[in-house]
Amino acid sequence: MAKGQGKPSRTRIREQLLADAAAAILPDTVDVCVCGGGAAGLVAAICSAEAGASTVVLERDLECGRTILATGNGRCNLTNFDVKPGDYNDPAFFEAVCGPGGFAAEKALSFFDGCGLSTAFENEDDMRVYPTSDQAASVRDVLLARARRAGVVFACAREVEGIDEGRVLYREVFSDARRTIGAGAVVVACREGFVPESVESEPFQPMLCPIAATGLPFDKLDGRRSDARVALVRGGRTIARERGEVLFRPYGLSGIVIFNMSRQAQPGDTLELDLAPLVDDERFAALVSAAGSARGVIDPAIVGVLGDAKRFSCTVEGLAQTEHAQVRRGGIATSQLDPATLMVRTHPGLFAAGEVVDIDGPCGGYNLTWAWCSGEVAGSGAAAYARVRA
Ligand SMILES: Cc1cc2nc3c(=O)[nH]c(=O)nc-3n(C[C@H](O)[C@H](O)[C@H](O)COP(=O)(O)OP(=O)(O)OC[C@H]3O[C@@H](n4cnc5c(N)ncnc54)[C@H](O)[C@@H]3O)c2cc1C
Structure with missing residues (x-):
């Protein structure tokens, strides 16, 4: 040319x-x-x-x-x-x-x-x-x-x-x-x-954006993804529940499931995560026992930070990256x-x-x-x- x-x-x-x-x-x-x-x-x-x-x-x-x-x-x-x-x-x-x-x-x-x-x-x-x-x-x-x-x-x-x-x-x-x-x-x-x-x-x-949260070492999990069942809980009552991929960010959580929850989340709400939604509790315990850790079920990098459980919770601080909110x-x-x-x-x-x-x-x-x-x-x-x- x-x-x-x-x-x-x-x-x-x-x-x-x-x-x-x-x-x-x-x-x-x-x-x-x-x-x-x-x-x-x-x-x-x-x-x-x-x-x-x-x-x-x-x-x-x-x-x-x-x-x-x-x-x-x-x-x-x-x-x-x-x-x-x-x-x-x-x-x-x-x-x-x-x-x-x-x-x-x-x-x-x-x-x-x-x-x-x-x-x-x-x-x-x-x-x-x-x-x-x-x-x-x-x-x-x-x-x-x-x-x-x-x-x-x-x-x-x-x-x-x-x-x-x-x-x-x-x-x-x-x-x-x-x-x-x-x-x-x-x-x-x-x-x-x-x-x-x-x-x-x-x-x-802003709606449909990430959620800032506390209660988990998010800085150490930044960039990891996991399939999860997520529940948004307020005062002991589940307001929303959805399954899909979550993305850990230094400030909290992102991903489509989290975006959807941003439509209802308020500071002080709890996000309950099950990081092995396809594995019931009994089987999860058996697999952890067989492998000596949860590394055969959940991303080992996440297990390395959070340990061998599958359920975790964190507290909503507010919405994050609102300038990029989809709606x-x-x-x-x-x-x-x-x-x-x-x-x-x-x-x-x-x-x-x-x-x-x-x-x-x-x-x-x-x-x-x-x-x-x-x-x-x-x-x-x-x-x-x-x-x-x-
Ligand atoms: C990154 C991203 C991804 C998305 N992906 C999806 C998706 O896959 N599916 C989905 O359903 N929704 C998606 N959405 C949401 C969707 O894009 C919006 O809901 C939709 O575009 C809204 O249509 P609208 O015409 O109201 O606004 P827009 O499509 O934003 O159009 C508004 C227009 O008005 C113009 N404008 C603004 N102010 C003025 C002014 N004063 N004078 C003249 N013109 C002006 C703007 O330049 C723009 O062209 C996404 C949003 C974002 C930000």
Whole structure:
């Protein structure tokens, strides 16, 4: 390859994206303005445009859909056939928006079928669904392509700062200029990046992250993994119980099971760990007796630190690494929203979708399922509202 003809540098790519963003021509007024071009916003924009509404997406980042690329460790666990309303923090509202039982997953998959995405279960025992390409980029790319076909205008590098009397105020990242765009209806899908001030909302709190704990020599166990049955206990009562891999960290515990428990854990709770969940107590005693230690059952490095038992407990101090939390609880209170359209009851023409709404679920495709389904409802609702008013 000739010198200088290699891959463009990050700086060059950024400059090109900024130039592309600056070149986007925005109308003065549009039927539907979608604020935030992530998971929920892209689906909302597609549904709005396919319903015949002229649609613009204002996105703070240099490209739409970048948040999707990091999901599922780059593979995007896009839904889960085990989704039940009871898995979310507000089951009644989730069901009112997305339907009962596996209906939300069916809806999401049917939408992605229409985008041309091939999907499959991870394995026969697991209801998690991934693109068969195993690449989150496939999910992002089919969404962008469908949005373009529907005529959605992407306005990237534009940060939404306010909504006032049918006009959305935004800042151009490339020029720092403040501008407005008029809209018949607005869909807010910015996660915690923008919540209209006048709408009642709950403070955001990180969820799905590691747990800081005391009571075990975590510094000596850092990096070790173990299959475990974990119980979260408060005042002698078991609040949650789940089996899966735990990862020891210097500050406490991580891993999907622990992430799920972070949705309920409070300082002072106890985490009870059984590090040999497939071996009952009687057999465990017999194996330890035969081997002279638990090294034949549990990772010897863990046994070297914790000794020959299989049950251990530690005390929750709080959540850890919250800056990397996968979701935030909080945002627009569900009581403020009409579940049929996701329109804010007190603000006709203002709709919300995705994590900006106070709905969150466990790991395993649940949060993207909410993003896709709520995006579909809000985008369709916004288009219908704008058309009636036009
Ligand atoms: C590392 C990681 C892995 C994850 N993996 C999974 C998974 O495999 N499965 C799953 O179900 N869930 C997963 N999640 C959760 C999932 O990604 C979110 O629940 C989902 O993306 C929420 O969709 P959203 O559209 O509300 O927000 P986002 O997808 O975050 O989109 C919000 C968009 O709004 C833009 N924005 C923010 N503020 C402004 C503003 N002021 N103006 C304009 N634009 C703005 C952002 O740049 C972004 O593009 C993961 C989360 C993380 C962090």
